[in-house]
Amino acid sequence: MLVPISLIAIGLAGYSAWGSSAGLPAASRSMLGFLRLLAICAALLILFNPGKWIRPVEERERPWIVLTDVSSSMAQKTAGNNTRASEAATLVRSIADRAKSVGVPLRIHPFSDSLGATTDVTSLPAPDGEGTHLVSSVSQVLQDAASSGESLAGIIILGDGRETRNTPDSEIDALALRARSRNTAVHTLTIGAGSPPPDLVLHQTRATLTAFPGQPLKIPFAIQSTGLDPQRAVLTLRDGNAEELASQTLDLPTGKTVSGAFDLTAPDESARWTLEMPVVPGEVRRANNRSTFNIRVIHSKTRVFLAEGAPYWDSKFLAQLLRQQPQMDVQSVHRLSDKRYFRIDSGSDDPSEADHPVFPATLDELSRYDLVIFGKNVDPFLTPERADALRTYVRDRGGAVLFARGKPTTGDVVGIEPLEPVTWAAATASDFRFMPTRDGEAAGLFGEALPAPDSVLWTSLPTLKDGRQVSLVKPFTRVLAEGVPDGSTALSGRFPALLVRRYGQGVTGLVNADGLWKWDFYPEARELGNCYEDFWTQLIQWMASYSEFLPGQDFSLRLPSQRGPAGVPVAAAISFRGSGDVPQPALEITSPAGATTTIQPATLSDPSGRPLWRASFTPDTPGDWKMSLVDPRPKAPPAPEVTYSVPQAPAEADDLSPDSEFMDSIATATGGESIQPADLAKFLDQAIVTNPPASLESGAVWQPAWNHALVALVIAALLSSEWFFRRRQGLA
Secondary structure, eight states: OHHHHHHHHHHHHHHHHHHTTTTSOHHHHHHHHHHHHHHHHHHHHHHTOOEEEEOOEEEEOOOEEEEEEOBGGGGSBOTTSSBHHHHHHHHHHHHHHHHHHHTOOEEEEEESSSBOOOBOGGGOOOSOBSOOOHHHHHHHHHHHHHHHTOOOSEEEEEEOOOOOSOOOHHHHHHHHHHHHHTTOOEEEEETTTTSOOSEEEEEOOOSEEEEOTTOEEEEEEEEEEESSOOEEEEEEEEOTTSOEEEEEEEEEOTTOEEEEEEEEEOOSSOEEEEEEOOOOTTOSBSGGGEEEEEEEEOOSOEEEEEEESSOOHHHHHHHHHHHTOTTEEEEEEEEEETTEEEEEETTOOSOEEESSOOOOOSHHHHTTOSEEEEOSOOGGGOOHHHHHHHHHHHHHHOOEEEETTSOOOSSOOTTTGGGSSEEEEEEEESSEEEEEOHHHHHTTTBTTTBOOTTOTHHHHSOOBBOEEEEEEEOTTEEEEEEEEETTOOOGGGOEEEEEEEEETTEEEEEEOOBOTTHHHHSHHHHTTOSHHHHHHHHHHHHHHHHSSSOTTOSEEEEOSOSBOOTTSOEEEEEEEOOSSSOOOOEEEEEOTTSOEEEEOOEEEOOTTOOOEEEEEEOOOSSEEEEEEEEOOSTTOOOOOEEEEEEOOOOOTTTBOSOOHHHHHHHHHHHTOOEEOGGGHHHHHHHHSOOOOOEEEEOOOEEEESSOSHHHHHHHHHHHHHHHHHHHHTTOO
C-alpha cells in the first residue's frame, strides 16, 4: 500500500516543482525539482520505517536474601543462656556487615507462619509467631523474584527448623525444582542444634496389643530423659474415658532410659488406652509425653491342632499346657507306634485311640483351626494331598503352622518343605542358650509379650539341645532368636533358634530346639518365673495375631497403616477364609464424633480364586476413626475391628526442639549448604563476594534506522535549499 502512495506523492511533487518554475532555464528548473524530490523521498522513507530487531539487555545486581525465624519457638533459651532469636539476630548482623563491606545488596525478611516484609537487622520483630511455615516462605521469595525478573545470589535461612505445617515431600521437591531452575541455592543454619534438648520421651512400642478377655496383660513402656536434671515423674495409665487404671512413680536419671510395664487384666471389650505423664518445666516437646494405643480383645478361642510323631517330655508338657489354657481349644494327636495313635482334646483327660493317623483330611477341615503345631517325625500324618491342603490353608486361608521341635520330618515329605522357613543343614548343636534378637524385639514378641533380649533371664535359663544348623533362611523370614553354643559368644557358632515367615495370607514358625520342658521342670528355672508357660502361650498368641486373620474369625481387615493425616484417603483390604457361600461384607465407619457411615466394599478378582474386597474412606477430622466389618450371615463368628488415628495438627508449642534434619533436607534438595554457626564467617567469605551484575534480556523490539537528528537535518536542508534558490530566482 505504501509503494503506490509513494509513487503518487513523488509524481505530484515533481509535477508541482516543474510547473511552479516555468520561465526559468531548464537547468534551474531541473535543480529545483531534484531538491524537492530528494526531500519528499527522504520523508517517504520514514514511512517505510527501516531498521532492525534487537533484544535490550538490562544489568541488575544479584541480591542475597536472609530469612530469619521469628516464631515463638525462637524464644527458647540456648546453651549460652541466650534466646534463639537473639543468637539469630547476632548472626544476621554479621551477614549484613559482610554484605555491606563488599558492596553486595542484601534483603532481610522475618518469617513465621508467613513471609514478612523486608526489614533491617535493628528492626526484627519479637519471636511470637504462632506457627512456622518455612517451605512456603522460601517459595514466596522465589516466586516474587521470578515475577520481578530478579536473579538472586542465594538465600540463607536462620531458624530452629520447627515446621508446624504437615509439609509433604512433593512440596519440598517442587521448592527444590524452582530453586535449582533459577540457580538459587538455599543455605540453612539451625539455631540451638548440637546439644540435647531438655525433654522426657515416653515410648510405647506397639500401637495394638492383642489379648483375650480377663487374660493377664503386660503393657511395656520406656521413658528417656535428656538435657534435664534428675526427675521424679508419675506415669498414669488411663482408659478411653480418661479414668485412671494404674500409675507408677519413677525416678528418671539424666541421660538414661527407664523401662517398665503395667501388669493388668485385659478388659472384656476392645478399648483404646493412654499412657501419659506431666510436662516437666523446661521441656521442649509436649506431644511425646503421652501415647495412645489399642487393646484388641478377641472373644473367640484360638483353635489348635497338635500332631506329634515322637512323643517326649517336650510334646507331653506342651500338649498338657495348651489344654489348660481357657482361651484355647486344643486337639492333640500322638503317635505311639505304626498302629497306635491317641488323641486328647481340651476339657477331657481321657484319650481316644485309633489305628491310623488322625489329621484334618481336607482344606475345610483344616480351616476349622487357627494354628497347626507339628512335633517331630510327623511323616505318617502327611500324605501329598494333606500337604497340598496344608499349603493352601496357610497361603489362602490365613492359617498358621508352628514347627515346635525343629525339623518335623525324618525324610522328604512332598509338599511340606515350602512351609519350612529354612533349608536344613546336617550339623546339630548339643547344648546352647536361647537368646532373643533385636528383630524379635522389633516384631513385638520380646520386650512386650516376653522379656527383652537384654534381660538376664535368658542367660539364666537351662540350656537347650538338638538345634540344627541351617544352610539358608528363606525370604520373608524373621529370625526372632538365636542359639548360642554354651560357653561361646562367637558369631560363627550361632544359628537361628526361633523364626517366623509370612506365607501368603498366613504365617509359619519354627522353634529349632528341644528341651524347653526344663524351663518348667528345673527348680532354678521355676524361681525365675513361669517361663515355660509364658513362652509358649505368648508365642502361640503372637503367631495367631501375626497372621492375616485373627483367631476364630473368617474375615480379615487390613489397613496400610494405623495412623495418618486428615484429608488423605485410606484403603482397606478385606479377605475371607470361611467355607460355603461367600457373604458380601460391609464396612461400618465411626467418626471421632460418633457419626456412623456404612460403605460397601468393591469385589476384586484374584488369580488364586480367594474372595477379596477393597474399600476406601477419607478421614476429615483429627481423632480415632473406628472401622468394623459387618458379616451379614446369621450367627456369624466375631468380625474384625481396627482403629485409624488422625493426629491433631502440631502447634508451635507442641515441640520446641530444633530440627536440624529438616533444615539439612532443604539445603540438600536445593543445592545449598548446612552451615554451622562456628563456620558462618568462613562461609560468608567464600559466598558473599562481588559478582558481575546479572544480565536481564527483555522481549525483542524494533530499532528504526531513521530515528536520528541527521535525517531531520537532511530533509530540512533540502527543503531550505529549494526555498533559497527559488527566492534567488524571484519565485514565490
